[in-house]
Structures are given as C-alpha cells and as structure tokens.
Amino acid sequence: MIVLVKINHPRYTFHPPQGLLYIADSLRKSGYDVKIFHINPNEVTDSVIAEIVGLKPLYVGCSVFTGEMMRSYARLCREIKSSSQIPIVWGNAHPSMLPEDCLKEDYIDFVVIGEGEITSVELADSLQKGTPQLKDIRGLGFTDDSGNIIINPRRPFIQNLDDYKPAWDLINIEKYLTGFHESKKALPVSTSRGCPFDCGFCYNREFNKCQWRAHSADYIVSMVTELQEKYPIDGIITTDDNFFVNKKRAFEIVEKLGLPYYCETRANYFDENFADDLHRTKGRGILLGLESGSERILKFINKKITVQDSINAVSVVSKYPNIWISGSFIVAFPTETEEECKETMSLIVHLLDIKKEMSFTLGYFLPYPGSNLYHIAIEKGFVPPKRTEDWEDIDRWASKSQITWVNWISSEKTVKLRKSIILLSSTYHSPSRGIFKNYVKRKILSLDVDGWGISVLICIFIDQRFHIIQVYQIIKGLVNRIVH
Numbered sequence: 001m002i003v004l005v006k007i008n009h010p011r012y013t014f015h016p017p018q019g020l021l022y023i024a025d026s027l028r029k030s031g032y033d034v035k036i037f038h039i040n041p042n043e044v045t046d047s048v049i050a051e052i053v054g055l056k057p058l059y060v061g062c063s064v065f066t067g068e069m070m071r072s073y074a075r076l077c078r079e080i081k082s083s084s085q086i087p088i089v090w091g092n093a094h095p096s097m098l099p100e101d102c103l104k105e106d107y108i109d110f111v112v113i114g115e116g117e118i119t120s121v122e123l124a125d126s127l128q129k130g131t132p133q134l135k136d137i138r139g140l141g142f143t144d145d146s147g148n149i150i151i152n153p154r155r156p157f158i159q160n161l162d163d164y165k166p167a168w169d170l171i172n173i174e175k176y177l178t179g180f181h182e183s184k185k186a187l188p189v190s191t192s193r194g195c196p197f198d199c200g201f202c203y204n205r206e207f208n209k210c211q212w213r214a215h216s217a218d219y220i221v222s223m224v225t226e227l228q229e230k231y232p233i234d235g236i237i238t239t240d241d242n243f244f245v246n247k248k249r250a251f252e253i254v255e256k257l258g259l260p261y262y263c264e265t266r267a268n269y270f271d272e273n274f275a276d277d278l279h280r281t282k283g284r285g286i287l288l289g290l291e292s293g294s295e296r297i298l299k300f301i302n303k304k305i306t307v308q309d310s311i312n313a314v315s316v317v318s319k320y321p322n323i324w325i326s327g328s329f330i331v332a333f334p335t336e337t338e339e340e341c342k343e344t345m346s347l348i349v350h351l352l353d354i355k356k357e358m359s360f361t362l363g364y365f366l367p368y369p370g371s372n373l374y375h376i377a378i379e380k381g382f383v384p385p386k387r388t389e390d391w392e393d394i395d396r397w398a399s400k401s402q403i404t405w406v407n408w409i410s411s412e413k414t415v416k417l418r419k420s421i422i423l424l425s426s427t428y429h430s431p432s433r434g435i436f437k438n439y440v441k442r443k444i445l446s447l448d449v450d451g452w453g454i455s456v457l458i459c460i461f462i463d464q465r466f467h468i469i470q471v472y473q474i475i476k477g478l479v480n481r482i483v484h
C-alpha cells in the first residue's frame with residue numbers, strides 16, 4: 001500500500017489531484033495498492049494521521065507546490081514521523097526545484113524531481129526489497145548512510161504520455177465537477193505538460209526544461225467521453241500550462257468533444273481567425289498571461305509578447321461577448337519602477353475600455369526557485385527562507401502587510417497598487433463610474449489611492465441610488481398602466 005497526499009486550500013478543492021492520479025495509475029500497474037488523501041489543512045488531524053499510519057504504507061508521497069500549505073505538509077509529515085518509521089517522499093514543483101533544502105528537513109526522506117510515474121514505482125520496488133539501490137533511481141534525491149545528500153541525475157521525460165491514464169476511480173469525480181460560464185459540471189483535465197517558452201518568473205524552465213509534451217487528441221477525447229458515460233460532465237477546464245502550443249491538436253480535441261472549455265494560453269497567438277476558431281469550438285474562458293504594460297519589463301522577463309499583442313488579443317476577442325477573458329498581471333518584478341507599474345495600470349484601464357467585461361488578476365512577483373528571475377531577485381537582495389515550510393510566506397495572495405520578499409520597490413507602493421486594482425474592479429464597471437470616470441481613472445493611474453475606500457463607497461451609494469430610481473420608475477410605470 002502506498003499513500004499519496006495532496007493538501008489544498010479550501011477555496012481550491014474543486015481541482016482534482018491529477019499528478020497523484022497519474023502516479024497512482026503507474027503504481028497500480030506495478031501491483032501496488034494506492035490510497036489518496038486529498039484534504040484541507042484543517043483535516044490534518046490526529047485521526048487522519050492515525051489512519052495513514054494505520055495503513056502501514058510503504059511510503060507516504062506528498063505533492064507540494066511552493067507557497068500555501070507548506071506548513072500543513074510539514075506538520076503532517078512530522079506527526080507521521082513521530083509515531084512511525086514510514087518513509088516520507090515529496091514530489092511536484094517545490095521539491096523538484098529545491099531538493100537539497102527539502103532533504104535537510106528531518107521529516108522528508110526522499111524527493112522526486114520532475115515527472116513521478118516511473119520514479120515512484122522504482123522507489124517502491126526498491127523499498128519493498130529491503131536493500132534499496134537508491135543511487136540507480138533517476139530523478140530521486142535522498143540522504144545516504146553517511147548523511148550526505150545525493151541527487152541522482154534527472155530522468156528523461158516520458159516518451160508517450162498516452163501510456164498513463166489518471167486513476168479517476170480513486171476520487172469522487174462528482175465532487176470536482178465545477179461551474180464556469182454556461183457549464184455547470186466542468187471537469188479539470190491536463191492534456192499536455194510544459195511549454196516551449198521561457199518566461200523569467202515561471203517554473204517551466206527548470207521543471208519542464210521548456211519541453212512541451214502532449215497526450216494525443218484521440219486519447220483525451222476518448223478519456224473524457226468515457227467519463228461522460230458515468231458523470232454529467234458538460235465542460236472541460238484544461239489545466240495545461242499553455243493549451244494552444246499545437247493549435248491543430250488543441251482544436252481537434254475541443255471540436256471532437258463539442259463541450260465548452262476554459263484554457264490558459266498566450267496573447268501572441270491571437271488574430272481574427274484564431275478568435276473565430278475559439279468561439280466556434282466553444283472556447284468560453286481564456287486566461288492570458290499578459291504580465292505587464294511595460295515593454296521594458298516584458299523584454300526583461302522574456303515574455304516574448306508586446307503590449308500591442310495584449311491589446312490585439314483583447315480586441316479580437318471583444319467581438320464575441322460569450323468568450324470570457326481574463327488577464328493575469330504581475331507587479332514588483334525585480335528592477336521594476338513605479339512608472340512601469342503605472343504602465344501596467346494604464347494597460348488594464350485601456351483593456352477594460354476595449355472589453356468592459358474582461359477580468360484580471362494582479363499578483364505580486366514571486367521569486368519561484370528554479371526560475372531565471374529567482375537568481376536576479378537574490379542578486380537584488382531577496383533572501384530565500386531557510387526552512388522549507390517558511391516558503392509558505394511567499395504567497396501571491398498574501399495579506400498586504402507581508403510582502404517581505406520584495407525589496408527593490410517600496411512595499412508601500414506595491415500595496416497601493418493592489419488597492420488601486422480593488423478600486424478599479426469595484427468601480428470601473430459601475431454605472432456611477434460614468435459620473436466621475438475621470439476621477440477614478442486619475443486616481444488609479446496616479447496610484448494615489450489614499451481614500452480609495454471612500455471612492456468605492458461613493459460608487460456603491462450612487463449605484464444604489466440608480467437602482468432605487470430604476471425600481472421607482474418601474475413601479476411608477478406599472479401604477480400608471482393600472483390607473484390609466
């Protein structure tokens with residue numbers, strides 16, 4: 001028996017632990033029983049720990065990203081260690097980037113770097129034998145008998161992804177079907193891995209070596225169709241890094257499935273034909289990594305798009321009201337100036353003027369280990385946390401007072417940016433915005449957001465007045481019709 005654990009923040013539970021489902025498939029093919037614990041941090045309880053320990057697994061494998069949940073993983077693993085000898089294995093992005101740091105923790109015995117399907121089986125086989133030949137297992141990190149940390153060479157990527165299929169039967173799929181746009185029960189599904197680009201802030205360079213690998217269109221279509229026979233799936237949410245690397249394959253999948261879909265991709269792919277194909281094939285949710293409104297920053301982060309690409313992408317999609325589009329922006333890149341932050345705000349305002357229903361997110365730059373900008377951030381004074389679990393503080397959605405890792409731009413300015421964005425999203429679309437649009441715009445673009453709360457309140461107040469006036473007019477109209 002092997003236990004695999006994914007701890008998710010409660011707001012995210014609708015995403016199935018796909019990485020673990022792939023590993024489970026591989027382990028089961030090699031004859032191992034697998035149990036998956038997909039839990040929230042508040043479910044790291046004595047009884048769950050006792051249940052895991054009671055199963056006497058060959059090892060407990062944890063799937064860990066950098067950031068949120070790391071303290072919960074640390075707590076879980078320490079507790080397991082305190083009451084048993086069960087080996088603990090960490091896999092996924094964080095241990096793949098910082099394997100040595102992880103192995104310094106007394107609650108982590110092994111790390112798996114990169115894809116886990118084969119390494120997890122070879123480790124299980126080796127532990128099962130009792131005389132493990134760990135140094136021959138590619139993609140594995142461990143501490144030898146003399147206490148030296150050994151990181152074996154990386155394993156080549158899986159040649160044919162279609163050889164593996166997520167072990168969907170190990171989870172309650174219905175729990176993960178989620179609504180977006182017109183879909184009520186969309187299934188998150190990974191159709192490809194990696195991305196050929198090399199953006200400076202992204203995990204892709206180190207984790208995927210910028211190599212894109214994909215399932216065939218037929219494989220994805222038949223997997224989803226099979227699941228549809230049992231579950232009321234009415235849409236798909238692709239969790240690929242970049243769904244449209246191969247447009248022919250991607251469109252073949254969505255055309256054959258005929259389901260509304262959500263995906264993440266790049267602004268420079270867009271022209272009129274592409275937007276039309278998206279619409280025709282039921283592309284209903286598109287997330288674009290637009291990152292910045294500053295040409296210098298876009299070059300600096302090696303995004304390989306221009307500001308005009310972003311404007312163009314939103315313009316061509318704006319003709320299709322039922323394509324929901326969202327832009328993901330980042331502030332406080334190393335070397336970014338206040339002026340460049342303002343350029344990002346200007347771009348957001350401009351895009352909203354083109355497509356007012358567009359949504360966007362604005363996160364702080366995070367120095368993800370393994371990314372190119374991680375090293376530049378360190379040169380600029382970023383001090384990586386010493387303890388693995390303290391990476392939890394480096395969180396994109398951290399509370400305002402905790403942007404401790406950004407010291408190349410004033411924390412105060414960065415916080416103001418986030419406030420501006422709140423102001424923007426709260427007021428930019430409101431009817432009252434028309435009344436003092438220039439005021440709102442000026443405040444946003446100058447990052448002079450002191451008193452932003454008052455601006456929001458004024459908007460809400462005016463909106464409610466609008467609302468009351470509208471309701472009053474409808475009632476008056478009805479009364480008039482009845483009376484006359």
Ligand code: B12
Pocket residue numbers: 004006007008009012013015016017018019020022023060061062063064065066067068069089090091092093094097112114115116117120190193194202203204239240241368369395396397
């Ligand atoms: C879907 C998704 C989510 C979902 C949940 C995912 C889930 N349940 O697994 C949600 C929305 C919850 C989410 C949230 C976050 N995410 Co996210 N997410 C993704 C995304 C888009 C797809 C993940 C996926 O399913 N991949 C497909 C599977 C097949 O691959 P895999 O997970 O990598 O698994 C393989 C290997 O990693 C390895 N492996 C994985 N786990 C284990 C465990 C063991 C024991 C072993 C041996 C091997 C192993 O083997 C697997 C098969 O080969 C990835 C990007 C990507 N395309 O991978 C980002 C990504 C993983 N997320 C990321 C981040 C940072 C986060 C957040 C921390 C962001 C934040 N602060 O908002 C949060 C926190 C999550 C949490 N713990 O609560 C980063 C991780 C970077 C890093 N350095 O850690 C990524 C890479 C995105 C990015 N480009 O930056 N995420």
Ligand code: SF4
Pocket residue numbers: 194195196197198199202203204205241242266289
């Ligand atoms: S395009 Fe997206 S997935 Fe690809 S390297 Fe850039 S940020 Fe990462």
